Amino acid sequence: MDIKVANLHFTYPTGVEALRGIELKVPAQSRVAIVGANGSGKTTLVKHFNGLLRPTTGTIHIGDWKTSDYRLSQLARRVGYVFQNPDEQLFKPSVRQELTFGPTNLGFSSEQIQARVDQALELLELKHLAEEHPADCSFPWRKRIAFASVVSMDTPIIVLDEPTTGQDARSVRLFGHVVDTLHQAGKTVIAISHDIEFVADHFDRVVVMYQGQVLLDGTPAEVFQQEDLLERSLVHPPQLARLAHRLQLGQVVTNPEDFIEALANEQTAQRGKD
Numbered sequence: 001m002d003i004k005v006a007n008l009h010f011t012y013p014t015g016v017e018a019l020r021g022i023e024l025k026v027p028a029q030s031r032v033a034i035v036g037a038n039g040s041g042k043t044t045l046v047k048h049f050n051g052l053l054r055p056t057t058g059t060i061h062i063g064d065w066k067t068s069d070y071r072l073s074q075l076a077r078r079v080g081y082v083f084q085n086p087d088e089q090l091f092k093p094s095v096r097q098e099l100t101f102g103p104t105n106l107g108f109s110s111e112q113i114q115a116r117v118d119q120a121l122e123l124l125e126l127k128h129l130a131e132e133h134p135a136d137c138s139f140p141w142r143k144r145i146a147f148a149s150v151v152s153m154d155t156p157i158i159v160l161d162e163p164t165t166g167q168d169a170r171s172v173r174l175f176g177h178v179v180d181t182l183h184q185a186g187k188t189v190i191a192i193s194h195d196i197e198f199v200a201d202h203f204d205r206v207v208v209m210y211q212g213q214v215l216l217d218g219t220p221a222e223v224f225q226q227e228d229l230l231e232r233s234l235v236h237p238p239q240l241a242r243l244a245h246r247l248q249l250g251q252v253v254t255n256p257e258d259f260i261e262a263l264a265n266e267q268t269a270q271r272g273k274d
């Protein structure tokens with residue numbers, strides 16, 4: 001299901017002009033990371049996708065739905081939103097009930113609900129906590145529960161706001177695996193993230209925001225070579241990309257395999273010159 005944002009402006013009641021003319025098209029089954037400095041408008045933008053915020057001017061289409069024509073509860077069928085702070089999201093007395101709430105509200109049959117809840121518990125490795133109260137779990141686990149409670153809704157689009165904050169390396173790897181699995185299942189995953197290695201490893205497209213506008217939009221390789229513009233938006237390319245740049249390897253690399261290949265190519269080229 002495509003997302004189309006046209007000339008989106010949003011001003012908070014306080015007068016802060018948070019979005020200033022956003023144009024964005026996200027085709028179905030995309031993996032898009034939104035990066036940028038604090039206050040650049042990332043959260044304000046994604047909150048428009050599921051109707052948590054409504055445009056001051058401009059339009060958003062989710063598939064054939066213009067969001068301004070639909071209620072929040074209707075948009076929840078198409079866009080699942082995982083809050084940055086899980087405590088804004090979790091309110092049920094057990095993890096299982098938390099995961100059951102969304103699909104129940106969407107009107108799935110009890111068998112479908114059971115299947116979705118079991119899949120989400122399995123995918124996010126939460127089975128052992130199914131009967132626990134979310135409030136008794138630590139912050140990283142509450143974030144994981146919040147993530148699972150949106151996965152269980154089985155929406156075609158999932159938005160993650162800073163998913164890896166506070167997570168250890170193992171959980172970051174798991175979250176990356178979940179992003180890849182959702183993508184393979186045909187879903188669009190959009191993540192706001194300051195974790196640039198996570199972005200480089202699991203997303204095909206990077207949108208850089210700056211002062212309420214889209215500053216850069218492209219593949220990780222295209223975006224990470226724009227060092228000057230990234231500097232302005234306080235985004236640091238992944239360490240490997242910076243190292244490759246310092247070594248003048250002549251291409252943008254974001255993973256170890258590409259780095260080794262680029263280094264080997266460079267050495268071969270050097271030997272050819274000697």
Ligand SMILES: Nc1ncnc2c1ncn2[C@@H]1O[C@H](COP(=O)(O)OP(=O)(O)OP(=O)(O)O)[C@@H](O)[C@H]1O
Nearest residue numbers: 012014016018036037038039040041042043044045
């Ligand atoms: N509820 C609000 N009321 C008034 N102004 C707000 C509100 N939420 C955000 N803002 C302002 O809108 C601008 C964009 O904020 P937003 O949270 O969208 O940025 P962000 O890029 O997501 O930042 P962060 O990385 O810190 O989450 C900022 O100037 C922020 O102070």
